[in-house]
Amino acid sequence: xxxATIFVAVIGGLFVLRVIAATVIFLVLLPRGDRCLNCDxxxxxxxxxxxxxxxxxxxxxxxxxxxxxxxxxxxxxxxEMDPVTYEPIANSRSHAGQLxxxxxxxxx
Numbered sequence: 001x002x003x004a005t006i007f008v009a010v011i012g013g014l015f016v017l018r019v020i021a022a023t024v025i026f027l028v029l030l031p032r033g034d035r036c037l038n039c040d041x042x043x044x045x046x047x048x049x050x051x052x053x054x055x056x057x058x059x060x061x062x063x064x065x066x067x068x069x070x071x072x073x074x075x076x077x078x079x080e081m082d083p084v085t086y087e088p089i090a091n092s093r094s095h096a097g098q099l100x101x102x103x104x105x106x107x108x
Contacts, residue, residue, distance in 0.1 A: 027057060032075030036063035043072070
């Protein structure tokens with residue numbers, strides 16, 4: 001082999017290894033589940049043929065509260081959400097018989 005061929009093979013191999021290493025690091029840094037990275041609200045899965053076929057370990061998501069769109073790792077999902085606040089029903093705080101703030105009338 002000539003020196004040019006060896007050079008191209010080494011540089012090409014290093015480029016491929018860099019892409020693989022970046023993908024693995026990106027996978028490790030992403031959180032598992034369906035929570036938004038900005039506001040910690042549950043997100044909605046967005047179907048994408050490209051991501052589902054080529055990157056099956058990622059989950060394309062969209063946050064209904066803040067509008068964030070991005071990738072998350074597949075993991076546990078929030079099961080029930082309140083359709084008004086997009087908060088999980090199981091994790092809502094109890095106030096010992098008080099009405100939620102959004103249902104109280106103003107004091108004017």
